[in-house]
Amino acid sequence: MSQPATLSMTQPVHLCAKALDKAYRKGEHQVYVLRGVDAKLERGEFLSIVGQSGSGKSTLMHLLGLLDEPDVGEVWLDGNRIDNLPATTRDELRNHVFGFVFQFYHLLPELTLLENVLCPLMIRYSAWEYWKRRVEFRDKAKAIAKQVGLDHRLSHRPSELSGGEMQRAAIARALIGEPSVLLADEPTGNLDSQTGGEIMNLLHQLNEEKKLTIVMVTHDEKIAQQAQRIVRLSEGRIQSLNEAA
Numbered sequence: 001m002s003q004p005a006t007l008s009m010t011q012p013v014h015l016c017a018k019a020l021d022k023a024y025r026k027g028e029h030q031v032y033v034l035r036g037v038d039a040k041l042e043r044g045e046f047l048s049i050v051g052q053s054g055s056g057k058s059t060l061m062h063l064l065g066l067l068d069e070p071d072v073g074e075v076w077l078d079g080n081r082i083d084n085l086p087a088t089t090r091d092e093l094r095n096h097v098f099g100f101v102f103q104f105y106h107l108l109p110e111l112t113l114l115e116n117v118l119c120p121l122m123i124r125y126s127a128w129e130y131w132k133r134r135v136e137f138r139d140k141a142k143a144i145a146k147q148v149g150l151d152h153r154l155s156h157r158p159s160e161l162s163g164g165e166m167q168r169a170a171i172a173r174a175l176i177g178e179p180s181v182l183l184a185d186e187p188t189g190n191l192d193s194q195t196g197g198e199i200m201n202l203l204h205q206l207n208e209e210k211k212l213t214i215v216m217v218t219h220d221e222k223i224a225q226q227a228q229r230i231v232r233l234s235e236g237r238i239q240s241l242n243e244a245a
């Protein structure tokens with residue numbers, strides 16, 4: 001008797017890039033950055049993409065997270081094409097599905113840490129809905145700040161935080177919308193090695209305990225090796241490497 005199909009056999013790949021091309025115009029010239037990038041990510045994976053500076057890592061992250069559109073190729077989420085959706089649907093999807101972490105944190109300097117963490121919910125809900133649920137949202141933001149080790153810094157502004165604390169705050173902001181995929185662009189790139197290691201530990205913890213799917217890009221081989229799976233971006237394409245140790 002044949003085995004019934006299991007969920008894992010029928011579930012589509014979580015996030016998938018198909019033959020992505022991207023070029024930028026620089027004056028008269030076209031700079032071809034991505035030339036047929038294919039990538040697949042299963043739910044719960046922690047993938048790192050390593051590549052030299054200028055190899056197109058940030059460009060690829062922006063395409064995966066719907067911050068930019070490919071010239072050619074497709075991005076799929078759970079079996080549905082998402083790169084060609086109407087702009088408002090893409091905005092909603094970005095807010096609900098993806099959490100972003102950047103090398104330079106991109107916190108808003110005039111807001112406190114708690115307010116920075118709340119930003120994705122301010123964007124998601126109408127002013128009225130947000131106002132009605134403000135206590136629930138603040139409690140949630142405080143709980144996430146605690147989870148990333150920042151509960152003692154809630155009313156501080158970014159200028160009063162260390163680099164590691166700013167990156168933790170950015171991770172908390174990325175988590176508050178309960179994303180399914182965390183896209184981290186050189187998350188340790190501006191940190192000393194010990195602080196970078198602490199941020200990597202936090203990412204591992206989120207991957208293991210919350211089953212958060214993570215794509216991290218980095219130019220740093222040692223950092224890249226710490227993910228579950230590592231691929232290389234080179235000459236505009238993804239090249240598979242051996243599983244990380």
Ligand code: ADP
Nearest residue numbers: 024025033051052053054055056057058059060
């Ligand atoms: P990485 O993140 O790997 O350092 P990027 O994706 O930032 O690489 O950039 C890849 C190439 O594309 C670089 O040569 C960069 O100068 C160019 N580039 C990136 N963004 C733009 C842009 N908005 N306009 C023009 N060129 C760009």
Ligand code: MG
Nearest residue numbers: 057058059185
């Ligand atoms: Mg970059």
